[in-house]
Amino acid sequence: MTMTLHRAMFALFLLLALSAPAAALASGVDTLAFLGQRVSISATGDAVVAETIVLAENGPGEALLPFGFEHADSFTVKGRDVALATDAAGAPAALQMAARRQLLAIVLGPVASAGDTIVVRCRVPRFVDWAGARGEFAAYSLARIFINDSDVNLGTCSLMLVVPQGYQVRRITATEPTFKPETSPVPPYSVGAKSGRGFALVKASHVRPGGRLRLAIQAERTDRGRVPLVAGILLAALYLWFFRDLPGSRRTAGNTDQLAKESK
Amino acid sequence: MRSIMAGTAVGPATSEDKPDDPLDLSSHRLSQIAEKIPTPSERWMKYLGLPLGILVFLALYYMPTPMGLTGAGQAVIACFSLALIWWIIEPIPTHLTSLTLMAMLVFCNGWGEEDVLKVLGYSVIWLNILAFILASMLVKTNLAKRMALMLIVRWGNSSGALLLAFFALNVVLAAFIPATAARAAMMLPILLVVARIYGASAEKPNNFGRNLFLQNVQAVDFGSSAYMTGSNANIIAVAFILSMGGQRVYYTDWMFANLPVVILAMFISWYIGPKLIFKLRPEHRKPVVAGGLEKLQERLRGMGPVSGGEKKAMAIFALVIGLWVTDRMHMMWFGFEITAVMAAFLGALIALAPRLGLLKWSEADIPWHLMLFSAGAYAGGLALNDTGAARWLVGSLFERLNIHPGIGFWPVYCIVIVMNMFSHVFFTSKTMRTLIFIPFVITIAQTLGFKPLALALPAAFTIDWVITLPINAKPNVIQFSTGQYSVLDSLKYGLVMTTVGTLLLILAGFTWFRMLGITPG
Numbered sequence: 001m002t003m004t005l006h007r008a009m010f011a012l013f014l015l016l017a018l019s020a021p022a023a024a025l026a027s028g029v030d031t032l033a034f035l036g037q038r039v040s041i042s043a044t045g046d047a048v049v050a051e052t053i054v055l056a057e058n059g060p061g062e063a064l065l066p067f068g069f070e071h072a073d074s075f076t077v078k079g080r081d082v083a084l085a086t087d088a089a090g091a092p093a094a095l096q097m098a099a100r101r102q103l104l105a106i107v108l109g110p111v112a113s114a115g116d117t118i119v120v121r122c123r124v125p126r127f128v129d130w131a132g133a134r135g136e137f138a139a140y141s142l143a144r145i146f147i148n149d150s151d152v153n154l155g156t157c158s159l160m161l162v163v164p165q166g167y168q169v170r171r172i173t174a175t176e177p178t179f180k181p182e183t184s185p186v187p188p189y190s191v192g193a194k195s196g197r198g199f200a201l202v203k204a205s206h207v208r209p210g211g212r213l214r215l216a217i218q219a220e221r222t223d224r225g226r227v228p229l230v231a232g233i234l235l236a237a238l239y240l241w242f243f244r245d246l247p248g249s250r251r252t253a254g255n256t257d258q259l260a261k262e263s264k
Numbered sequence: 265m266r267s268i269m270a271g272t273a274v275g276p277a278t279s280e281d282k283p284d285d286p287l288d289l290s291s292h293r294l295s296q297i298a299e300k301i302p303t304p305s306e307r308w309m310k311y312l313g314l315p316l317g318i319l320v321f322l323a324l325y326y327m328p329t330p331m332g333l334t335g336a337g338q339a340v341i342a343c344f345s346l347a348l349i350w351w352i353i354e355p356i357p358t359h360l361t362s363l364t365l366m367a368m369l370v371f372c373n374g375w376g377e378e379d380v381l382k383v384l385g386y387s388v389i390w391l392n393i394l395a396f397i398l399a400s401m402l403v404k405t406n407l408a409k410r411m412a413l414m415l416i417v418r419w420g421n422s423s424g425a426l427l428l429a430f431f432a433l434n435v436v437l438a439a440f441i442p443a444t445a446a447r448a449a450m451m452l453p454i455l456l457v458v459a460r461i462y463g464a465s466a467e468k469p470n471n472f473g474r475n476l477f478l479q480n481v482q483a484v485d486f487g488s489s490a491y492m493t494g495s496n497a498n499i500i501a502v503a504f505i506l507s508m509g510g511q512r513v514y515y516t517d518w519m520f521a522n523l524p525v526v527i528l529a530m531f532i533s534w535y536i537g538p539k540l541i542f543k544l545r546p547e548h549r550k551p552v553v554a555g556g557l558e559k560l561q562e563r564l565r566g567m568g569p570v571s572g573g574e575k576k577a578m579a580i581f582a583l584v585i586g587l588w589v590t591d592r593m594h595m596m597w598f599g600f601e602i603t604a605v606m607a608a609f610l611g612a613l614i615a616l617a618p619r620l621g622l623l624k625w626s627e628a629d630i631p632w633h634l635m636l637f638s639a640g641a642y643a644g645g646l647a648l649n650d651t652g653a654a655r656w657l658v659g660s661l662f663e664r665l666n667i668h669p670g671i672g673f674w675p676v677y678c679i680v681i682v683m684n685m686f687s688h689v690f691f692t693s694k695t696m697r698t699l700i701f702i703p704f705v706i707t708i709a710q711t712l713g714f715k716p717l718a719l720a721l722p723a724a725f726t727i728d729w730v731i732t733l734p735i736n737a738k739p740n741v742i743q744f745s746t747g748q749y750s751v752l753d754s755l756k757y758g759l760v761m762t763t764v765g766t767l768l769l770i771l772a773g774f775t776w777f778r779m780l781g782i783t784p785g
Contacts, residue, residue: 169334170336171334185702185707187652192331193331198329218336220335222328222329228322229322235318236319240311246307248307
């Protein structure tokens, strides 16, 4: 019984060990000019992920790409001579396990060539738990780490978090790579808005297998509360009323000693 | 000061050290805030300044967030604008404005509470505290009085010669002491005595005091731009020119190019200050001490030989200055670098040491309100930087100018000089300004096909021109502590001299820099 178990484990180990290079060999590409992940978060917490790649080499066959969203569904692919991978039964199988890594599998046809742009889209349910992400000052903490767990070298890589309509990026709290103004004057991150939706983006060059990008932000509603408005107007009005004699008197607003003397 | 005089053995107290004696600084402790009676127009400005600041804040806070700016960056710009208006108009004391700014940064979620609070522990604040301890030592031992008297006896026959002497002294010191705050603190007690001799005090400021202190601010600040090592920001700019522009700038390149500009600016400031900006009345051109210069000479003689206390103070100060001057050798000598702060730390420790030192803690005249003012200004500046708001502001400004390929070198040169020069009004750190501006300028030069050095080096010469507001640099804060001038005084003189500096650098670009091969022929 023990011997049988040992044999089975050995066989499994052998299978796993051989499957890793097999996965790499199966890939139609080993270098991409660009890979960008755009995570558009909705107000419900679901997200739409668009992974855009620009081919650097022509290599027909299956390409295994870094992805990193476990429960993604509803995959679609757009590009010249490209399709999502299928399983043995012919059903779409965009996500594949290779050496304990969950990778995105696409199949490139012979026509696909360097410079082609391919976009894979999918839905990620419950990407954000808005209630759990809410922090002080009604700011929501959102973060995403992209790990290049494939065997593909990425020329340029970007990770974008798009906040829902009616929200904006409050601040960028952490990035990888970090901003070092003394060595590189341009920050690796930026913020902006497209089609009425705010986003934060982090970029890096030459992301090798194992390399990663990180983006952590705070998001907030664009509609700022009325407390500062009411407090500010009230304060200004009270000041103008209580210090109405200031232009005529010889005291200063901040001079309490002088005020005390004058009141005596 | 009476209690100070009663402390450790110091120079002989003369019978003339009476309460109304201009040489007696006991009535003017920097830690006490002098109250000034505002003019009618100032009273109106103060009355309207507070609501104006609030209105500007609300307008900026509630406007739609501009493209490329974070929500936090927008909040920080709104808070900083409010503070800037209040600092200039002073509806409330400047340190209260700083405290308001710090609170607003937190409450508007512009910058983290921990970040805001820890600014008070920054090395710049420590350097200020330690510098004031050292300055107190010079006052207590009468060394400041002796040095001031010596200067006045030598140069004080006319206020003009005296003002020029201080300018020259600062430009020379800049070559040896890169720490601008240290230079300002060194001069502070001497300036205070000199100002008193000319009838200027915090309670009764006059135009001599305004000229003296504001010219010293300028001398310390733009005097640093005469030398590559004049400030840390200069060195960073040179490093950028090398790393991004691929061109090396040597010490002598910098000095030959900009020292003449600095000297010319110094003379212009020295001339227009007392003649046009703060006109000196005849009674302020001479010492107000009864008996005039002869009496002061007599007072100097009356001080007798240098006392033990003065010698000790000199030794402590020499140690600190020695460490400041030799900072590049420290690695070789000690295996580590003693920074400007730690050098001042050592000096202050010795000065405060029981028996060995000269000062009791209660005798150290530290203007804490000024530390809070500084902390607020730095918090605002750092928040602008951390949220990316400063970078966004500069980037948007360059974008709006629509500098496109095909444009000639000279329009771009003028724009770069004007923008770099005047941008200092909105910054509280030269280093930050350098880190943001110089790479922009180099990128513009490269995009337009100009030699990066031709734009970046003249732009680097503007870095130390931080002369407009007390919040713009450390020396400004130190001099502002004297209460001898208002923020508006500083703004007035600063803007005039910033314009002069801009014109000089533009003119130099067309002529002197061209001869040196910096700008294209």
